[in-house]
Amino acid sequence: MNWHLLPLSDISRLLNTTPSGIATSIASERLIEYGGNQIEDKKKKTVLRMLLHQLTDFMILILIAVAIISGFIGDLVDTIIILAIILVNAIIGFIQEFRAEKAMEALKDMTPSNARVIREGNTFEIPAFDLVPGDVVLLEAGNRIPADVRFFETHQIKVDESTLTGESHNTEKNSAKLPEGTYSLGDRNNMGFKGTFITNGRGAAYVIATGMNTELGRIAKMIQIEETATPLQKRLSAFGKRLSIVILIICIVIFVIGRLRGEAVLTMLLTSISLAVAAIPEALPALVTVALAFGAKRLAKSNALIRKLPAVETLGSVTYICSDKTGTLTLNKMSVQEIYETPNVKTTSALFQTSPLLIAMALNNDVAKETNGKWIGDSTETALAEYAFNKNIEKFELEKKLPRVAELPFDSSRKCMTTVHQTETGIVVITKGAVDMLWAKLDENQKSLIPELEVKINEMAEKGYRIIGYAIKEIEALPKTINAETIESSLRFIGFTAMLDPPREEAKKAVSECKQAGIIPIMITGDHRLTAINIAKQLGIITSEEDLVLEGSVLETLSEKQFENSVEKIRVYARVNPEQKLKIVKALQAKGQFVAMTGDGVNDAPALKNADIGIAMGINGTEVAKEAAHMILLDDNFATIVIAVKHGRRIFDNILKFIKYTMTSNSGEIWAIFLAPFFGLPIPLLAVHILWINLVTDGLPGLALASEPSEADIMERPPRNPKQNIFAGRMALHILWVGFLMGSVTLGMQAWAIGSGISHWQTMAFTVLCFSQMGHILAIRSDKESLFKIGILSNKPLLGALALTIALQMMLIYTPFFNSVFKTQPLTIYELTITLLVSSIVFWAVEIEKWIYRLKKKNNFNGNENKNKKS
Structure with a gap:
């Protein structure tokens, strides 16, 4: 109903009310009909339900099955370690989901508890919950408007609607009907909206909507949605499902081959469990969480406060940044x-x-x-x-x-x-x-x-x-x-x-960096078209005639399909209402883009919640916007978003390096266990050895990869395609061939030791696999450059983690207590030296692989240069 376009006589008739108010009996009937005047929560998830949700991942279910089987066959050490990993992962996931429930509470806090009404000519103060359509409310400076209302009497009344519309200036209200036309909320100057604040004057108004039927309620419905999965969450989920299926197939194949060779059922069951444990990257959830937490800590120092950890990684996949103009791209100072x-x-x-x-x-x-x-x-x-x-x-x-x-x-x-x-x-x-x-x-x-x-x-x-x-x-x-x-x-x-309002100097540079990084910056403003174009040109957002400008009134008339067809060419949105931001987000996402959206008002909340990363303003943002957002800009500065994107890319790169590292290590373990029977060798590793490698050898250095500095060209390459799986590029091949090399080196060490009559062969094979992984992590610190070029000392936490891991491995080899727990034996200096030399093979092989890659790239570049010169 367009209440702002109707004369007061029609409103009185439609609501069956008068300036003297409605009867108390009618109010009671309407309260039953319309319900209480409150913002309703969606059905809240219980703590138990949120905890159980963390245990339904396919990889977690596999781990639980492995833990149960290990317990039944008496291997309690493996069972305890696996269950501890599952518990830590569930707690971290629960905390994130629990925090996501708070946006609705912030909306409810905006609702006043009491209201002054006229009923049957008498003035009462009643709970705001009891307001119904048709009630007459009396309002004055200092009041928060308790429901959506239409003014019929005003005395210099002004309302701060910034929480709802994003407009910073107070709106002067009157009681006259508006001429026919399309009006944004901020232009409906005969209306008052639930949750907004009266700064001056007094007035009287008819209640026209309550509870979830108000503008505030409409926004509440729009933010009662499930959290959008981040690119990394989607990729890890797909990766986990594929990996789990592969693990099951490998385990079944190994079990069947062993039985066909006449091996005992219990032996093959233990071997299959060892393979499953070897294949599952137990430390991956913890590493990802730690990497995101480290990133969030660094971002806070750069004035970007992360509310939801996965947002750190999402920043690295952003293809469009949709930013408010005033205060973010400009100084907010005329x-x-x-x-x-x-x-x-x-x-x-x-x-x-x-x-x-x-x-x-x-x-x-x-x-x-x-x-x-x-x-x-x-x-x-x-x-x-x-x-x-x-x-x-x-x-x-x-x-x-x-x-x-x-x-x-x-x-x-x-x-x-x-x-x-x-x-x-x-x-x-x-x-x-x-x-x-x-x-x-x-x-x-x-x-x-x-x-x-x-x-x-x-x-x-x-x-x-x-x-x-x-x-x-x-x-x-x-x-x-x-x-x-x-x-x-x-x-x-x-x-x-x-x-x-002049553009920020640092925003010009940030826009340039965005474009260089393959990210398209979009400006959204309530200002006039000409003002928007001027600022956009100064900032470099508009650089050619192909860069389109769209006004909110035109956007309103476009169908979803029409808008989607042109959305990727639009660089500036002028005279746009904050609620139209959601339409922009959905249109870009429909075209496969990953969108960052800024906002500060209550009605920005749906767009912030639906965007791949919602960014609230820390200085001028409302609590509702902040609760709905994934990240808060403490300085309201566009340049900070670009800094955050750089951090996000770095963090995603480091997570990928960890996945490469841990999956290559797991691949090496699988190859060693899988190939040993074919060469007539006993299984080289026990299940407890594999768990030690996966948790300590993988875990400690892997966590230190979170501190790896960014690659030199990190903001000169396009965003990673969100549809691309984790193993795109050379990663899958690297995992297979380097893992095969690790497994081969381990089996070679085992075969040589057995052939030489060394009784410590299992400890030597175990140690070769551990130290091969140490060399591997040093080599993959950069995807392209040599370790010696980026500098051995450029990631000191990693060096510390390596030193600690080596010390712990030595403790396993040379301490009697751990010899009995891990079935290891002390090595002689000769045996240890041979082990270390064999372990270095993987490091040099990966360095040679990178050298060949750089050589090919250089030759391709020179070939293209020569072609260009000839043409």
């Missing part, structure tokens, strides 16, 4: 760019002779100055006064000579503000406001100048500037009645100012 003074404006006051416009700019405002020199007041007025001050027109000194004796405050219907000052010769009236409103107020002698002035004004407007005009009038004495009709008439136009 600045006077140019002024124009009407020539030959003469005054009787000597003080006005030098520069009437600058004097008017200094006097016609309500700004003040703190003792530390900081200007305080409306940002537009502050900019005007500061500009005059910088031109040696000092406001506060001037006010002593030209004291204000009367004023007419700005209002939305006049679009003007007037101050009246005493001069040495009489009275001067200064009026500032929209130039089109000033034309009708000019002296007849000046109206002939309007066409010429409009040409100059249009030139400024085409640059996207906000134009504010000034006019004055001199009178002998102050009239008894001060009103707009008498004071704001027969004015003389003295000039205008051209203002702009």
Whole structure:
């Protein structure tokens, strides 16, 4: 229902109410019909349900099965270790899901507890929960509006709707119906909305909607959705399912082959369990969580607060960043760019002779100055006064000579503000406001100048500037009645100012970095088209005619399909309502893009929640926006988003390096166990050895990979394709051939030791596999560059982890207690030296692989260069 377009008589009839209110009996009936005036939660997940949800992953179920089987056959050490891993992983997942339930609570906090109503002509204070459509509510400064209302009586009432609309200025309300047309929430100036705050005046209004039928309730429904899975979560989920199937197949094959060879059932069962344990990367969930936590800690130092850990990684896959203009891409501080003074404006006051416009700019405002020199007041007025001050027109000194004796405050219907000052010769009236409103107020002698002035004004407007005009009038004495009709008439136009909220310098660089990184920056603003285009061009968001600009009114008329067809070409959205952001997010996602969206108001929450990464403003953002977002910008700065993207890419790279490392290690274990029977060798590793490798040898150095510095070209490459699986590129091949090499080296060590009559052969094979992985992790610190180029000391935490892992491995070899637990034996110096030398083979093989890759790349580059020169 378009309540804002209806006359009050129709509203009274439709709601069956009057300014005296409804009867208490009718209110009771309507409360049953419409329900309580509250924001309802979706059905909350119980703590038990959230915990059980963490145990339903396919890989976790496999691990649980392995743990149970290990327990039945008496291998309690393996069972305890596996169950501990599962428990830690479940707790971490539970904490993340539990925190995601809080956005609704923030919405409920915005609802007032009581309301003043008129029922049957009497005034009551009732619980806001009991409000029903048709109730008459009384509102005054300091109240939070308890439901959606239509005003029928207003007395200079102003409402702060920033929490709902994102607009920072207060909206003046009236009771008149609006002309036919399409209006955003912020333009419905005869309506009040649940949760917004009255800053000035008083009024009375009809309740037209309560609870979930209000605008706030509509937003609540939109954010009651399941969390969007991040690219990494999707990839790891797919990876886990595929890996689990492969593990089951391998285990079955090994078991069948063993039985066909005449091996005992229990022996083959233990071998199959060892293979399953070897194949499952137990430390992966912990590593991913630690890497994300480290990233979140670093981002906090860069003014980006991460609320939901997976968002750290999502940043690395972002293809579009949709950003608010004001305060994020711009300074959120109006600045006077140019002024124009009407020539030959003469005054009787000597003080006005030098520069009437600058004097008017200094006097016609309500700004003040703190003792530390900081200007305080409306940002537009502050900019005007500061500009005059910088031109040696000092406001506060001037006010002593030209004291204000009367004023007419700005209002939305006049679009003007007037101050009246005493001069040495009489009275001067200064009026500032929209130039089109000033034309009708000019002296007849000046109206002939309007066409010429409009040409100059249009030139400024085409640059996207906000134009504010000034006019004055001199009178002998102050009239008894001060009103707009008498004071704001027969004015003389003295000039205008051209203002702009200038772009942040660091935002220009950040936009350039975005484009270089293959990320498309989008600007979204409630400002006019010309202003938006001007800022976008200055920032480099618009660089060609192919970059489209779309206004909110046009977006409203487009069908979903029409919008999707053009959404990837649009670079600027002007005069857009915050609620249209959700449409932008969904259209881009429908085209396969990964979207970061910024917002600060309550009605930004659905877009923030649905975006692949929602970014709330830390300075001006509402609690609802912050709760719905994945990340909070503590400085509201676009450049911080780009810094966060760089961190996100680095973290994702390091997670991929860990997956490469752990899966190659697991591949080596599988190859060793799988191939041993074919060469007539006993199984080289026990299940406890494999668990030690997976948890300690994989885990400690793997965690230290989270500290690996970013690659030099990290912001010069396009975002990783979200549809690409984890093993794209050379990773799958690397895991197979390096794993095969690890397994072969381990079996070679085993065969040589057995052939040489060394009884410690199993300890040697176990140690070769451990130390081969140490060499492997050093080699894969960079996908392309040699370890010696990036610097051995450039990741000190990794060196510390390697030293600790080597020390722990030595403890297993040379400590009697651990010899009995892990079935190891002390090695001689000769045996240990042979083991270390054999273990280094994997390191040098991977370094050679990278050298060949660099050589091929260089040859391809030179070949393309030569082709270009010939063409």
